[in-house]
Amino acid sequence: MPLVTSTEMFKKAYDGGYAIGAFNVNNMEIVQGITEACQEQKAPVILQVSKGARAYANHTYLIKMVEAAVIECPDIPIVLHLDHGPDFETCKACIDGGFTSVMIDCSSRPFDENVAETKKVVEYAHAHGVVVEAELGTLAGVEDDVQVSAEDSSYTHPEEVEEFVTRTGCDSLAIAIGTSHGAYKFTPEQCTRNEQGILVPPPLRFDVLEEVSKRLPGFPIVLHGSSSVPRQFVDKINAHGGKMPDAIGIPEDELRHAAQLSVCKINIDSDIRLAITATIREYFDEHPDHFDPRQYLKPARQAVKDMVTHKLVNVLGCNGKA
Ligand code: G3H
Ligand code: 13P
Ligand code: ZN
Numbered sequence: 001m002p003l004v005t006s007t008e009m010f011k012k013a014y015d016g017g018y019a020i021g022a023f024n025v026n027n028m029e030i031v032q033g034i035t036e037a038c039q040e041q042k043a044p045v046i047l048q049v050s051k052g053a054r055a056y057a058n059h060t061y062l063i064k065m066v067e068a069a070v071i072e073c074p075d076i077p078i079v080l081h082l083d084h085g086p087d088f089e090t091c092k093a094c095i096d097g098g099f100t101s102v103m104i105d106c107s108s109r110p111f112d113e114n115v116a117e118t119k120k121v122v123e124y125a126h127a128h129g130v131v132v133e134a135e136l137g138t139l140a141g142v143e144d145d146v147q148v149s150a151e152d153s154s155y156t157h158p159e160e161v162e163e164f165v166t167r168t169g170c171d172s173l174a175i176a177i178g179t180s181h182g183a184y185k186f187t188p189e190q191c192t193r194n195e196q197g198i199l200v201p202p203p204l205r206f207d208v209l210e211e212v213s214k215r216l217p218g219f220p221i222v223l224h225g226s227s228s229v230p231r232q233f234v235d236k237i238n239a240h241g242g243k244m245p246d247a248i249g250i251p252e253d254e255l256r257h258a259a260q261l262s263v264c265k266i267n268i269d270s271d272i273r274l275a276i277t278a279t280i281r282e283y284f285d286e287h288p289d290h291f292d293p294r295q296y297l298k299p300a301r302q303a304v305k306d307m308v309t310h311k312l313v314n315v316l317g318c319n320g321k322a
Contacts, residue, residue: 003070004077005100005131009044010172010220010264018317019259022046022222023308024083024269026053029276029297031065033304039073041319043312046101046265048083051090063098076322081133083267091121095130103174107135108148111160118168126169133265136164137176139225140185153180158211165216172220172265175212177205179225183234183247183270191248198231199246204254206261213262220264227270228252228315230307233278240281247274252315259316266316275303 009020023034025047038045047069049062066080081101082094091102104121106114118134125132137156140148156175165173179185191199212221229249237244255266283296290296312319 001070001074001077003066003080003098003100005129006046006079006081006220006265007131007171009046009077009079012321013259013264013318014218014220014262016321017260018321019223019255019263019266020044020046020079020318021308021311021316022048022081022083022265022267023272024048024050024053024267025062025066026057028065029301030272030304031069033301034272034308035069035073035076035078037305037308037312038076038078038322041309041312042075042322043316043318043320044077044079044322046079046081048081048103048267049094049099050083050269051086053083059093059097085121088117088120088124091132092124095125095128099130101131101133103133103135105135105174107138107174107176111164115164115167118164118170122169122171131171132169133172133174133222134164134168134170135174135176135222135224136160137174139176140180155205155208156212158208158215161212162215165219172222173212173216174222174224175209177208177223178202179204179223179250181225181270183227183229183244183249183274185225185227185229185250186248188246199248201248201251204250204258206257209258209261209263216262219262221262222265222267223255223258223263224267226250226255226266227268227274228255229270229274233271233274236278236282237274240278240285242277242281255315256317268311271307271311272304275307276300279303 025031080099084105085091106117122132140153186201227249234247279300
């Protein structure tokens with residue numbers, strides 16, 4: 001099956017009450033770990049590439065690795081998506097270079113500028129059979145070279161979404177309801193502690209999501225910053241020489257709930273990084289004499305696969321939906 005757009009995937013996900021996983025890819029082991037899990041679970045998948053990934057791995061290498069995954073995983077639909085496209089030129093380069101979906105992220109710009117740049121991307125993308133994700137509202141955290149502090153983040157204003165979607169013609173919309181990028185999504189001060197002393201983050205703003213969905217019936221919503229920052233990875237990293245105090249993510253039950261509503265795409269990157277780093281740290285501690293990268297990248301790739309399998313089955317609910 002060749003690379004596809006997300007149109008059909010999102011329609012089925014919306015109607016079926018599940019979400020598609022959008023996983024960031026930066027190297028071969030990550031592509032393999034994700035797509036092997038999806039092939040085994042018969043899950044549709046979005047492989048997404050950030051500006052930083054293109055700078056790190058090179059556009060051509062990324063395209064060719066994803067094309068290899070398409071050949072190796074013949075039973076599942078795969079979308080190749082630009083994550084956080086900063087401007088029209090980057091989106092155009094990806095559309096011209098074989099991507100089937102792009103995100104134009106002008107969410108930090110004034111509303112009318114966001115509309116204008118998004119509309120320009122939509123016109124070019126649609127003329128080339130490519131779909132477009134846009135964003136309204138600002139997430140806290142780091143994405144590529146943009147760092148947004150918690151004070152500068154803002155929830156999506158539901159009263160803006162109809163005008164934005166109508167004027168731009170975008171195919172899906174990322175909204176801000178309390179998720180954020182990276183492994184430190186909340187400060188300890190924002191959280192409470194449960195009986196075991198584990199930090200519990202403030203709940204996502206499902207009221208905002210509900211209000212948005214009421215105004216955009218049937219329209220696919222996207223959640224960025226949706227890593228759960230699993231405790232077992234953070235503990236392993238800290239037990240093997242790492243230092244990640246108070247790393248905290250989005251509880252999986254909240255993501256599962258969002259997937260049952262209008263959220264059709266859930267973005268996960270930090271959990272991949274954590275799975276790899278935890279595995280390699282432990283490996284180095286246990287095998288100080290090993291120096292062949294294949295020795296430690298193999299379990300790291302397996303850890304990505306296991307983590308993605310868990311998300312597909314227990315969080316996204318998209319297993320068996322290919
Ligand atoms: O949204 C941010 C993604 O996790 C991509 O991160 O820009 O470091 O590749 P990156
Ligand atoms: P996380 O940092 O929570 O994995 O978010 C990834 C993301 O939103 C990519 O666009
Ligand atoms: Zn993001």
